[in-house]
Amino acid sequence: xxxxxxxxxxxxxxxxxxxxxxxxxxxxxxxxxxxxxxxxxxxxxxxxxxxxxxxxxxxxxxxxxxxxxxxxxxxxxxxxxxxxxxxxxxxxxxxxxxxxxxxxxxxxxxxxxxxxxxxxxxxxxxxxxxxxxxxxxxxxxxxxxxxxxxxxxxxxxxxxxxxxxxxxxxxxxxxxxxxxxxxxxxxxxxxxxxxxxxxxxxxxxxxxxxxxxxxxxxxxxxxxxxxxxxxxxxxxxxxxxxxxxxxxxxxxxxxxxxxxxxxxxxxxxxxxxxxxxxxx
Amino acid sequence: xxxxxxxxxxxxxxxxxxxxxxxxxxxxxxxxxxxxxxxxxxxxxxxxxxxxxxxxxxxxxxxxxxxxxxxxxxxxxxxxxxxxxxxxxxxxxxxxxxxxxxxxxxxxxxxxxxxxxxxxxxxxxxxxxxxxxxxxxxxxxxxxxxxxxxxxxxxxxxxxxxxxxxxxxxxxxxxxxxxxxxxxxxxxxxxxxxxxxxxxxxxxxxxxxxxxxxxxxxxxxxxxxxxxxxxxxxxxxxxxxxxxxxxx
Numbered sequence: 119x120x121x122x123x124x125x126x127x128x129x130x131x132x133x134x135x136x137x138x139x140x141x142x143x144x145x146x147x148x149x150x151x152x153x154x155x156x157x158x159x160x161x162x163x164x165x166x167x168x169x170x171x172x173x174x175x176x177x178x179x180x181x182x183x184x185x186x187x188x189x190x191x192x193x194x195x196x197x198x199x200x201x202x203x204x205x206x207x208x209x210x211x212x213x214x215x216x217x218x219x220x221x222x223x224x225x226x227x228x229x230x231x232x233x234x235x236x237x238x239x240x241x242x243x244x245x246x247x248x249x250x251x252x253x254x255x256x257x258x259x260x261x262x263x264x265x266x267x268x269x270x271x272x273x274x275x276x277x278x279x280x281x282x283x284x285x286x287x288x289x290x291x292x293x294x295x296x297x298x299x300x301x302x303x304x305x306x307x308x309x310x311x312x313x314x315x316x317x318x319x320x321x322x323x324x325x326x327x328x329x330x331x332x333x334x335x336x337x338x339x340x341x342x343x344x345x346x347x348x349x350x351x352x353x354x355x356x357x358x359x360x361x362x363x364x365x366x367x368x369x370x371x372x373x374x375x376x377x378x379x380x381x382x383x384x385x386x387x388x389x390x391x392x393x394x395x396x397x398x
Numbered sequence: 399x400x401x402x403x404x405x406x407x408x409x410x411x412x413x414x415x416x417x418x419x420x421x422x423x424x425x426x427x428x429x430x431x432x433x434x435x436x437x438x439x440x441x442x443x444x445x446x447x448x449x450x451x452x453x454x455x456x457x458x459x460x461x462x463x464x465x466x467x468x469x470x471x472x473x474x475x476x477x478x479x480x481x482x483x484x485x486x487x488x489x490x491x492x493x494x495x496x497x498x499x500x501x502x503x504x505x506x507x508x509x510x511x512x513x514x515x516x517x518x519x520x521x522x523x524x525x526x527x528x529x530x531x532x533x534x535x536x537x538x539x540x541x542x543x544x545x546x547x548x549x550x551x552x553x554x555x556x557x558x559x560x561x562x563x564x565x566x567x568x569x570x571x572x573x574x575x576x577x578x579x580x581x582x583x584x585x586x587x588x589x590x591x592x593x594x595x596x597x598x599x600x601x602x603x604x605x606x607x608x609x610x611x612x613x614x615x616x617x618x619x620x621x622x623x624x625x626x627x628x629x630x631x632x633x634x635x636x637x638x639x640x641x642x643x644x645x646x
Contacts, residue, residue, distance in 0.1 A: 157489045278507040285499050288485055292550070295452055296503035297473035342490040343532075 122365035134368070136262050137254045141360035143265050144317045147272045149353030151314040152335035153345065154307055158287040161332045163308065166222040167203050168315045168327035170229030174199025175249055176236030183240050193264060196319065200312035203229065208305040252323030252375035254364065265317050272310050283307055284345050321360065322375040333382040334359060340393040359385065400429035403558060403588060404451065406613075409460035411446060420446050424460070424613040430557070433584050435599035435606040436592045442610040444592045445481065448562055451590075452478055465557070473503055477551030479544065481562040481592075487536035493546050494531040497522055500553030517553045525549040525579060541572025545579070552583075559583060560590045565598045577602060 125131045126138050155164050178195025181187040203225055210216045237244050248256065276283065282303045285293040294300045311331070318327045338351035363378030370377075409424040420443045428434050438444050449455040450462055453470020465472050477500075500521065501514040510518075522528040525545040530538060535546065544564060551559060561580075565573055580589055581602060593599050599606065608614045 157486065159486065277509075280509060281499070281502060284491075284495070285502055288489060288491060288496070289483060289499070291454070291480065292478075292499065293502060294454065295473060295476075295478055296499075296554075297470075298503055339488060339490055343534075344490055344492050344495055348490050 122368040125368075133255055133257065136257045136259065137364060137374075138361065139262055140254065140257055140265050140320060141364060142357060143262070143269050144321055145353050145356035145360060147269050147314045147317055148330060148356040149334060149338075149351075150273060150276050150349050151311050152331045152352050152356070153338065153349045154283055154287060155311060155331045156335040156339055157284075157345070157348075158307070160308070160311070161328050162219070162222050163204075163207055164311055164315060164331050165328040166207060166226045166229070167200050167308075167312045168318070168324050169226045170199050170203035171196045171316065171319060172233030172246065172249060172324055173229040173231075173236070174233070176233035176240070179240045179244065180236040183242070193316075196316050197313065199229065200316050201309055204308035204312035205305060208301075208308045212301050212304070248323075249319060250323050250325050251373060252319065252321055252326070254321050254374050257320050261320055265320075268313050268317050272313055275306070275310055279303060279306065322378055326375055326379045329379045329383065330356070333379075333386045337382075337386050337389045340389045355382070355385070400431065402427045403430050403465055404428040404590075405461070405463040406451075407461045409447075409450065409457050409462060411443075411450060411455065411457045415458075419458075419611065421450075421457075421609070422611050424609065426607050426613055426615060428558075428588055428590065431584065431588055432605075433580075433589045433603050434591070435596070435603040436590060436609055437594065437596055437599065437606050438609040440594060444594075444609050445562055447609055448478075448560055448590075448592055451560065452476065474554040475557045477548075477554065477556035477559045477587075479547050479551055479559070479561040479564060481566060483543070483547060485536075489536075491535050492531065493522070493527060493533055493535055493538070494518060496535050496546055497527075497531075497550045497553060500550040503554075514553075517555075518549075521549040521552040522546075524552060524583075526575075539572070541568040541575065544568060544572070544576065548579070556587055558588045558590065560592070562592045563594070564591060565593060565595060573598065 122134070126134050128134070155161050174195035174197070175192040176195070177199065178190050178192035181190040181195070182192070207218075207221060207225065210221050211218050234246065237246060282293065282298055285296075285298065286300050286303050286307070290300050290304075293303075314331070315327055318330055322330050334355040335348065335352040337355050338348045342348035342351050359378055359382040363381050364374050366372075366381065367374040367377040405427045407425050409421055410419050411421040412419045424443075424447065436444050436447065446455065450457055451464065451469055453468070453473075462469050465475055497518040498510050498514060501510055501517060519528065519531075522531055525548050527542065527545050527549055530542065530546070535543065538546065548559070548561075559580075564576060568576070577598075580591070583589065584602075591599050591603070596606070606616050608616055
């Protein structure tokens with residue numbers, strides 16, 4: 119593990135430095151949005167958004183390579199699809215009172231199917247595995263800048279509307295009675311979750327995003343005294359599991375995403391057994 | 399002469415267009431500093447009426463004015479204690495954080511100010527819950543939670559407090575504490591208390607509005623244990639409805 123920390127500063131291994139910096143910056147958004155995902159109980163919405171992103175990636179690749187739409191990169195496609203799917207879920211559940219689980223199931227599969235078809239029609243070979251399971255060691259300077267920009271967006275918005283987000287998670291009816299547009303803030307919260315999901319693709323991949331958005335905050339909820347401390351603990355736990363997972367995976371030559379998830383899941387199970395009251 | 403702050407005139411409401419009315423030709427007015435009980439059988443439309451007063455449901459016809467304006471236009475003048483708060487007990491939220499939510503809506507952005515914290519503290523003192531300010535909300539008893547929620551409602555200095563079945567789920571001891579606190583609050587605001595138990599409201603109210611699809615005003619001296627059931631079940635016509643589905 120020590121070798122990992124030595125190699126971070128090795129100029130021939132800049133990918134390791136970028137991976138570490140992305141892990142550090144992304145943890146801020148994961149911990150913050152993860153807290154809202156856990157207390158609002160929308161982890162499966164985050165799962166549906168993450169799987170829809172494959173459709174966005176496929177769309178970006180297809181339009182970019184087949185129709186020469188140069189601005190439409192897979193990353194832009196991912197962000198657009200994440201936001202659109204978040205809005206679709208929000209609008210269908212708010213205005214059409216559609217069952218959330220059915221809608222999530224439909225969007226989850228739709229995004230994956232769309233992505234696979236568009237990747238199939240894009241010339242050249244693209245291995246969807248790196249998107250599905252993450253490739254944090256393949257990131258570069260541009261990825262780091264994207265994460266920092268998205269981080270600033272997510273954190274600034276959360277600080278500005280923190281009280282409103284907490285109120286709609288705890289007691290939506292009361293928030294509405296105080297004149298707060300709860301529908302707008304719910305949709306805004308889903309959009310911020312969607313943006314955070316995009317950041318997670320590189321770290322753990324589409325398939326395991328839900329885990330990273332729920333496990334650190336799940337651990338934090340067990341030990342926190344209030345929402346603000348839950349966010350701080352979530353950030354610290356995200357940071358620890360990503361850096362520890364990266365260093366372990368580097369040491370044992372294993373894929374980093376699954377190692378991060380296994381490590382954080384084990385901490386979660388221990389925390390629940392140790393701190394939650396057992397109901398007899 | 400006391401000023402009317404709630405005016406309801408010939409109110410009709412149905413949850414679905416073309417369905418039977420849950421409320422029909424309901425008319426009454428409430429003045430400042432009145433203590434009013436709203437009684438009626440289960441399913442008689444009491445909670446529906448409350449949701450209309452709060453601006454959560456819109457009537458099909460008739461007029462409802464709160465401080466001369468449409469319901470929902472003066473959110474800080476009206477405070478509400480719900481029948482039951484369905485919340486996730488695993489959310490790590492303290493009593494102070496819950497009470498501070500009463501300050502929501504004053505500003506578009508930003509965190510709570512020092513003044514908000516002072517207002518929350520005053521409300522907690524008033525409802526006798528200051529000692530629990532750092533405790534988890536989920537760790538409190540039913541009666542304590544209720545007082546915390548009233549404190550939350552009071553932080554915006556409302557002129558009307560509406561309580562929906564406040565005696566549900568609390569013991570006699572907490573009922574007495576609550577009634578004593580409400581009596582003191584009545585000097586500052588009008589109180590509207592919804593209940594299906596007349597005995598609970600009888601000692602405090604100036605009058606009761608019996609809601610059983612339509613409305614009738616009764617004064618405490620007119621009601622006793624013997625005629626109470628006759629009064630609330632008169633012309634009883636239950637219309638099946640669900641409060642959650644159609645809230646706007």
